[in-house]
Amino acid sequence: MNISNIGLIGCGNMGSAFVRGWLKADPDMAARIRVADAYPEAAQRLADDTGVAAAGGNGELVEWADLVLLAVKPYDIEAAMEEAIGFFGRGKILASVAAGRTIAFLEALFPEDVPVFRLMPNVAVEVCSGTICFAVGNNVDPETEEQVYELFNHLGRVIPLPERLFAPATAIAGSGPGFMALIVDAFIDACVMTGLPGGVARELTYSMLAGTAGMLVDAGLSPGELRHRVTSPAGTTAAGISQMERDGVRSAVIDSVQVAVNRANELK
Numbered sequence: 001m002n003i004s005n006i007g008l009i010g011c012g013n014m015g016s017a018f019v020r021g022w023l024k025a026d027p028d029m030a031a032r033i034r035v036a037d038a039y040p041e042a043a044q045r046l047a048d049d050t051g052v053a054a055a056g057g058n059g060e061l062v063e064w065a066d067l068v069l070l071a072v073k074p075y076d077i078e079a080a081m082e083e084a085i086g087f088f089g090r091g092k093i094l095a096s097v098a099a100g101r102t103i104a105f106l107e108a109l110f111p112e113d114v115p116v117f118r119l120m121p122n123v124a125v126e127v128c129s130g131t132i133c134f135a136v137g138n139n140v141d142p143e144t145e146e147q148v149y150e151l152f153n154h155l156g157r158v159i160p161l162p163e164r165l166f167a168p169a170t171a172i173a174g175s176g177p178g179f180m181a182l183i184v185d186a187f188i189d190a191c192v193m194t195g196l197p198g199g200v201a202r203e204l205t206y207s208m209l210a211g212t213a214g215m216l217v218d219a220g221l222s223p224g225e226l227r228h229r230v231t232s233p234a235g236t237t238a239a240g241i242s243q244m245e246r247d248g249v250r251s252a253v254i255d256s257v258q259v260a261v262n263r264a265n266e267l268k
Contacts, residue, residue: 002066002147003066003067003093003147003148003151004032004066005032005033005034005064005065005066005067006022006029006032006033006034006065006066006067006069006151007033007034007035007036007055007061007062007064007065007067007068007069008033008034008035008036008061008068008069008071009035009036009037009058009061009068009069009070009071009072009080009084010037010070010071010072010076010080011035011036011037011039011042011043011045011046011071012037012042012071012072013123014071014097014121014123015035015037015046015069015071016046016126017121017123017124017125017126017130018069018071018121018125018126018155019033019035019046019050019052020050020126021125021126021127021128021130021154021155021156022154022155023050023051023052024126024127024128025128025154025155026154030050030051030052033052033053034052034053034054034055034061034064034065035047035052035053035054035055035061036054036055036056036057036058036060036061038072038076038079038080040054043055057083058080058081058082058083058084059083059084059086059087061084062084062087062088062092063087065092066091066092066093067092067093067094067095067148067151068084068088068092068093068094068095069095069096069097070094070095070096070097070098071097071098072098073098074098074099074100074101074267077096077098077101077106077109078109081109085109085110085111088110088112088114089110089112089114091115092114092115093114093115093116093117093144093148094106094114094115094116094117095116095117095118095119095148095152096116096117096118096119097119097120097121099120099170099174099264099267100264100266100267101118102118102163103116103117103118103135103136103137103138103163106118106137107137107138107139113138113139114139115137115139115140115141115144116137116138116139116140117134117135117136117137117140117148118134118135118137118163118166119132119133119134119135119152120132120133120161120166120169120170120173120174121133121155121156121173121174122173122174122176122177123177124156124177125155125156128154128155128156129156130155130156130157131156131157131159131172131173131176132152132155132156132157132158132159132173133159133161133165133166133169133170133173134149134152134158134159134160134161135160135161135162135163135166136160159173166264167261167264167265168257168261168264170260170261170264171257171258171260171261171264172257175257175260179253179256179257184205184206184209187201187205187208188201188202188205191204191205212226227241
């Protein structure tokens with residue numbers, strides 16, 4: 001089947017990010033997207049902001065859609081799906097971004113075979129620079145998998161991943177932007193403490209980060225190679241890295257990721 005109509009259940013930060021990302025990639029997609037939420041005013045607000053349509057409810061949305069993106073909290077899945085389950089079938093597809101809820105859990109919601117995908121994205125899908133981990137259920141044929149992959153590929157980098165690795169992937173792909181934002185904030189504060197105006201501090205920091213990512217991704221340097229390239233003997237970078245190591249920055253990052261992995265496992 002062709003995926004023409006996309007239904008979104010859940011209009012919070014992540015659901016809204018998907019809608020805005022698709023529209024950034026192709027504004028004409030607005031006619032293909034409808035949204036619903038447990039709070040109808042949230043769905044209407046997103047519709048008003050973006051030009052997509054708000055559905056009258058989850059059942060109406062699923063009946064219309066070819067693919068349903070479920071973007072609710074894990075403990076809200078049953079309530080969100082209650083009125084919608086009977087409209088699945090006839091090739092309709094479910095893609096879920098709910099943390100911790102497995103493909104087996106989602107498949108068991110339905111009395112018949114439904115193609116189910118599990119995704120772990122981050123909010124950068126809003127600017128088409130997201131990282132989206134991607135696992136496939138038992139009822140998915142290769143053609144459907146390819147179509148769903150292409151649909152989400154508009155929003156960034158889609159990384160197929162065994163479901164058993166979703167907890168560590170959540171800690172990096174999902175939580176990583178929050179961790180990095182804290183570090184970026186510290187860089188900006190440090191710039192201001194040295195006397196740079198706030199606007200200049202942000203511009204310098206953001207430009208530096210974009211350039212660093214470009215060297216790692218586009219130029220293909222490893223982190224170690226990049227670090228050694230900019231570290232002169234007894235220079236400023238060497239002095240700063242030495243202080244970071246004494247302060248345990250590397251250990252703090254590793255510990256933070258491990259704590260996030262443990263928390264992701266608790267959500268199962």
